[in-house]
Amino acid sequence: MEVIICENSKKAARLTAKMIANAINEKPNLVLGLATGATMEPVYAELVQMNCSGKVDFKDVTTFNLDEYVGLGPNNKNSYRYYMDSNLFDKINIKKENTHLPNGLALDYNEEADKYEFMINNAGGIDLQLLGIGNDGHIGFNEPMSSFASKTRVKVLTPETYEQNCIYFNPPESMPKLAFTMGVGTILNSKQIVMLITGKKKANIATQAIEGPLTSMVTGSAIQLHQNVTVILDEDAASNLKMKDYYNFAFKNNPKWQRYQ
Numbered sequence: 001m002e003v004i005i006c007e008n009s010k011k012a013a014r015l016t017a018k019m020i021a022n023a024i025n026e027k028p029n030l031v032l033g034l035a036t037g038a039t040m041e042p043v044y045a046e047l048v049q050m051n052c053s054g055k056v057d058f059k060d061v062t063t064f065n066l067d068e069y070v071g072l073g074p075n076n077k078n079s080y081r082y083y084m085d086s087n088l089f090d091k092i093n094i095k096k097e098n099t100h101l102p103n104g105l106a107l108d109y110n111e112e113a114d115k116y117e118f119m120i121n122n123a124g125g126i127d128l129q130l131l132g133i134g135n136d137g138h139i140g141f142n143e144p145m146s147s148f149a150s151k152t153r154v155k156v157l158t159p160e161t162y163e164q165n166c167i168y169f170n171p172p173e174s175m176p177k178l179a180f181t182m183g184v185g186t187i188l189n190s191k192q193i194v195m196l197i198t199g200k201k202k203a204n205i206a207t208q209a210i211e212g213p214l215t216s217m218v219t220g221s222a223i224q225l226h227q228n229v230t231v232i233l234d235e236d237a238a239s240n241l242k243m244k245d246y247y248n249f250a251f252k253n254n255p256k257w258q259r260y261q
């Protein structure tokens with residue numbers, strides 16, 4: 001695992017966007033795994049800018065999002081399809097038919113989940129998966145005790161996740177209690193993972209995921225099992241990390257990061 005600590009959240013988002021753009025420039029038909037949430041908004045704003053100024057081309061890119069609320073369709077402002085369209089897909093030159101999220105309106109959950117796994121495999125697997133982390137340590141909506149071998153399925157959200165996300169719903173109680181999510185195993189199957197964590201509120205969970213024991217109580221800790229992970233944090237989110245000095249030293253001295261200095 002490589003850990004990169006940026007001065008502030010804007011720089012962390014910019015670095016994340018640059019890594020995604022470079023991956024697309026190296027492989028124009030990249031299969032990109034995407035995440036939603038407040039942390040990712042500045043990343044998508046950067047990618048829109050880069051696309052507008054000709055620095056990255058999404059023409060041949062395929063995307064798969066981590067998750068979607070059960071019961072919410074694409075026109076619902078709280079659906080992740082709506083979030084992705086409005087923050088990214090409608091503003092870049094991606095082909096809409098190449099963008100995928102689980103169908104929140106599917107009635108047969110198992111069939112929808114299996115179909116999503118099939119589509120990911122059929123696309124050749126995910127080349128680069130972008131991840132955030134929830135206050136309860138989840139990646140996607142893999143709530144505590146999700147198996148590290150899990151595949152796409154429906155999960156019941158924890159009260160902590162409910163509290164974190166119900167502020168976006170009007171009324172807050174209308175937030176669904178179920179969501180489709182890629183499994184931890186699905187995420188670990190991707191070829192590369194880039195996780196972005198920003199803000200003081202995430203300092204504790206960031207430390208548990210990066211430096212804590214491997215445990216399904218913090219599904220974010222599963223990234224320790226993956227051979228190609230970069231975690232990008234701002235100073236606030238990195239404030240509790242024990243090995244901070246080493247991460248900074250490694251970032252400065254590893255030639256592979258020179259293009260990002």
Ligand code: PGA
Pocket residue numbers: 036037038039040132133134135138139140
């Ligand atoms: P956030 O969500 O970016 O809104 O904090 C992250 C997550 O819950 O995975």
